[in-house]
Amino acid sequence: MNRPDIKLIALDMDGTLLNEHHEVSEENREAIRKAEEKGVKVVLSTGRSLKTARDYVLSLELSSYLVTVNGGEIWGPDGKLVEKNPVATEHIQWMYDLSKEHKAKFWAISSQNNWNNSMPDDILSEEWLKFGFHIEEDEIRESVLQELKDKGLFEISNSSLKNIEVNAIGINKAKGLEKVCARLGISMGNVMSVGDSLNDIAMITEAGLGIAMGNAQQAVKEAADDVTGTNTESGVAQAINKWVLS
Numbered sequence: 753m754n755r756p757d758i759k760l761i762a763l764d765m766d767g768t769l770l771n772e773h774h775e776v777s778e779e780n781r782e783a784i785r786k787a788e789e790k791g792v793k794v795v796l797s798t799g800r801s802l803k804t805a806r807d808y809v810l811s812l813e814l815s816s817y818l819v820t821v822n823g824g825e826i827w828g829p830d831g832k833l834v835e836k837n838p839v840a841t842e843h844i845q846w847m848y849d850l851s852k853e854h855k856a857k858f859w860a861i862s863s864q865n866n867w868n869n870s871m872p873d874d875i876l877s878e879e880w881l882k883f884g885f886h887i888e889e890d891e892i893r894e895s896v897l898q899e900l901k902d903k904g905l906f907e908i909s910n911s912s913l914k915n916i917e918v919n920a921i922g923i924n925k926a927k928g929l930e931k932v933c934a935r936l937g938i939s940m941g942n943v944m945s946v947g948d949s950l951n952d953i954a955m956i957t958e959a960g961l962g963i964a965m966g967n968a969q970q971a972v973k974e975a976a977d978d979v980t981g982t983n984t985e986s987g988v989a990q991a992i993n994k995w996v997l998s
């Protein structure tokens with residue numbers, strides 16, 4: 753393919769930027785630094801909340817926006833909230849009840865807290881951004897997935913083969929990045945997106961250049977323009993060196 757004019761690099765975190773120890777390799781760190789020196793913005797676009805992503809942004813000294821909770825929130829270069837896309841509280845209650853019905857592990861992210869296999873006594877007291885299920889048994893996971901799809905109310909993806917991630921309908925990483933691009937005065941055609949899971953497919957297919965990690969799910973590899981090394985091989989650095997710095 754022709755080499756697009758990359759002005760922004762969008763990076764997923766878990767399974768992509770981070771290795772198996774949830775660390776950023778020196779190779780990835782150096783490639784990101786060189787890209788930023790060249791004037792290319794680097795944006796983390798993650799399913800994580802600000803609470804669990806912020807330290808990485810600070811450590812990498814990133815100068816641009818941050819997309820968290822699969823597009824549930826967008827944060828500005830000054831660290832202030834630009835946009836929030838919540839999930840209706842009654843939908844969170846329904847999914848929580850669904851998790852109990854199937855005896856499934858779950859997590860939930862609100863504006864203030866991350867919840868793991870527990871919820872506040874008053875669900876109405878929180879503003880919710882995402883709900884997730886972790887289900888080892890394929891049959892149960894497929895059943896839950898079908899119930900979610902049948903509702904027609906949700907943006908459904910995953911960040912591993914064993915989980916399901918649920919955002920408000922129409923909210924995903926690509927939509928978050930489109931809004932970042934609009935603020936920066938560039939197009940999605942100027943974006944290189946890198947990821948490994950279903951919650952990365954939208955930003956991979958809508959970017960000018962979509963890169964799947966070597967450890968990515970097969971559907972992600974099929975959707976991508978190129979496949980780089982794995983997250984334990986500094987695949988992010990490989991992609992930046994190949995498509996941005998060379």
